[in-house]
Amino acid sequence: GQQVMQIPQYQHVQEGEDFTTYCNSSTTLSNIQWYKQRPGGHPVFLIQLVKSGEVKKQKRLTFQFGEAKKNSSLHITATQTTDVGTYFCAGGETSGSRLTFGEGTQLTVNP
């Protein structure tokens, strides 16, 4: 079955540093979604990428979808303490409605 791998599993940064998490799928994806889960909270949708090579920005967050639609990345510029949480990518199958979640990257930001 489809597997979605995400690295790193943990990332500790100083406030103001940049952060990147990477997502790789064993199969070609129809789309990729990104979610953020604050400590003690539930996953919250951030964005969906659909097109090959697509790049989207949300303020300090930049999302990329690879040309082969098998990998993706989330980059945060100048992290803030409010960025703390676990970031999940989730790959959509080319058939069916299943989303397969990566293992998540837990980000901590030291003030």
Added chain:
Amino acid sequence: DTAVSQTPKYLVTQMGNDKSIKCEQNLGHDTMYWYKQDSKKFLKIMFSYNNKELIINETVPNRFSPKSPDKAHLNLHINSLELGDSAVYFCASSHRRYGLAGGEQFFGPGTRLTVL
């Protein structure tokens, strides 16, 4: 109004007991899901229903039985609870007709199950 709600928020019970978790969404979505999140934060799909029809049934023990009385509700019943069932269970919903893997998923607040 809460979009996706779950009850209870916390559930502490003894091994061997049977328990249920309820989920309701008021978003008008066609598809609902149950996920299990373990202590390492890994989110694993368990079940998915579309218009009350079971469409995803992962390799979950038979002790777990989902039930969808209507499009807006998806409950999870667990028989003979085991220590390994301790986790956070999330309900989610999406508008499947968007076609692309169901589009954005909206998660409930989660139910933290502790089996003693």
